[in-house]
Amino acid sequence: MRQTPVVEARESVVMRGAIVALLLFMWMPIVIFKPFIGILLWDWISHMNPHKQTYGFAMFFPFLDFVAALTIGGLLISKDKKSLPAHPIVAIILIYFIWVTFTTIVGFEPGYSFEKYTYVFKVLLFAFVAMMVMQSPNRLRAFVFVMAASLAYIGVKGGLFTILTGGSGRVQGAGGMMDDNNQLAMAMAMLLPLSMYFVQHPPLKILKWPFAGATFAIMLSIVGTQSRGGFVALAAVMGMLLLQSKHKFKLIAVLVPLVIGGLYFMPDSWKNRMQSTENATEDSSFRGRVVMWRFSSNVADDNPIEGGGYNVFYVRRAQELYMPPGEIPRAPHSAYFEVLAEHGYTGLLLYLSMLLTGWYAGGSAAKKFRKHEETKWIGDLCAAIQLGLVGYAVGGLTVNIATFDLFYHYLAVIVMCSNVGDEILAxxxxxxxxxxxxxxxxxxxxxxxxxxxxxxxxxxxxxx
Incomplete structure (x- = not known):
């Protein structure tokens, strides 16, 4: 008797979960002896969440925790160098982490803060361990490729979905750091320069055109999320790319037809949503964001040094004290106001310093390494990462992505590039x-x- 399509689809997803679990379990014993393999697995799970796209036990099994524990255990017994590179980015991240640890302890409700603090701890732990382990050209290439390929998988799926639905269907979140459509749009805007980098420097020549196609699909996926913040971040990345490019007229010749064709292709519902930014003051969504920004300012004004701690937005006592009367609490919808409320003006200063340090270090490394043929690929990689940080900084104006994995991992990549590039030149x-x-x-x-x-x-x- 033939099974129904629903049963067949469910069995297919269960089988996919078994395959993912088998792949991960198969590599885990090797991680103890080869910590860099653990970093690549960690990289894959963090950015693609393959187990979350399955059904059954694999969907809820803590693969990431197991891989992290084995990787750290392997690092402890390994004879490889275990020190963090001496770099300004490492210093500012450490200072910022110390500060958020303090604000978590003295916050309004440490119980509310602990879950988010634990998440940030895991994100930074991965960044630091990766900086310590991935200190060779091949390891750096592998780390960045796994990151880009994992995110590109999500971007290609979103782009194809946008084409198949004619833009009427919304590309939703993919889980993990990309929990909703806005966060997914931010990840794709940050990924776009990295995808372009792999068109220029493909690991294999045969991958050049697949990455070119993926780049186009990633742009479509951003549009398909119907995220206004994502659209602005995409515009910022493309605008900065145009300013930095030596082939401005060629780039314009490619972009203009794509933009015109895209606007013609998208349905009226999408156009109306994008045009609503012109009437932002009448938009209830925008008004709700302004209310939460005011809440953040009120918290910081009363607690200028330490703020209210992680997740202060959901603490009832804070809502009673600082929420404008008659308004409904919601997410902060801004990375900057998120940090301001949770960690005070001190935390915001450190967060901005971290962002600016990453942007400046990426630009400096790009300029330095592009001068030499042996390290030109590293210089181009740093330039792509710097461009991704532009998308993050602009997108952070309207999306709460202060704890976004990809931001801290991009900072880690800049440190790796500097370390590997200096070693090659030495x-x-x-x-x-x-x-x-x-x-x-x-x-x-x-x-x-x-x-x-x-x-x-x-x-x-x-x-x-």
Missing amino acids: RQTFRVADDGKKIIAAGPKKWSPHGSGSKAARQKTSPT
């Missing part, structure tokens, strides 16, 4: 020719994840 040895003028490259040293080599090797290859 491997280049030079000597002065007999005429005292011409400098001749003596060739690169063998790569070592522990540094530039032994003392004897450094003395042997030192400039003459």
Whole structure:
């Protein structure tokens, strides 16, 4: 007897869960001996949430916690270098984490704060462990590729859904950090420059055109979320890309037809939602955001140093004290007001410092490494990450993404790029020719994840 389509679909999803579980369990024993494999698994689970797209036990099994524990255990017994790179981004993240730990302890209701604090702890733990482990060119490439491919999978699905529904269906959240359509749009806006990077530097030549197609699908998925904040973030990324590009006219020639075609393709419901930004003061959604921004300011004005702690927006006592009369509490809908209410003006200053440090470090590294042929790919990667941070900064104006995984992971990638790029340049040895003028490259040293080599090797290859 033939099964119904519903039963067949359910069995298919159950089978998918079994396959995902098998893949993860198969790699777990290796993680103890190869911590970088654990980082890549951690990377995949964090950004794609493959188990959440299944049914049955796999959907709820804490794969990420198991992988994290095994990775850290493997790192402890490994002989690899275990210190964090000396970088301003590392310092500012550590200071910020210390501060949010303090605000969690002294907040209005530590019980309300603890769940979000635990989430942030896990996000930063992954960033720090990744910085410690992924300190070679191949590991850096693998880390970024897994991140991009995991998110691109979601972007391609969203783009295809937008095409199939003619833009009338809304692309919803994918779980994890992309819990709703607004957060998914932010992730895709941040991913877009990275996808373009892989068109320029594909791991394999055969992947160049698939990434080009994925880039187009990612843009469609942002539009398909019907997120006004996502649309603004997309515009900011594309505008900054246009300003930085050396081929402005070519880029305009490609973008203008896409924009015109996209506007013609999208239904009236989408156009009306985007045009509602012109009448923001009459929009109930926008008005609700302004109410929560006022709530955040009221909390910070009374608690300027420490704020109210994580999730202060849902603490009844805080609502009674600081919510404008007659208004309904909701999410803050702004990363900046989110931090302001939860961690005070001190926390907001540290958060902005972290964002600006990442943006400046990414730009500086891009400029530095693009000068050398050996590290040009790292310079281009840093430029893509910096552009992604622009999307994050603009999107954060209207979406509460202060604890967004991808932001902190992008900061980690900048640190990895700086560390690996400096190591590659340090491997280049030079000597002065007999005429005292011409400098001749003596060739690169063998790569070592522990540094530039032994003392004897450094003395042997030192400039003459």
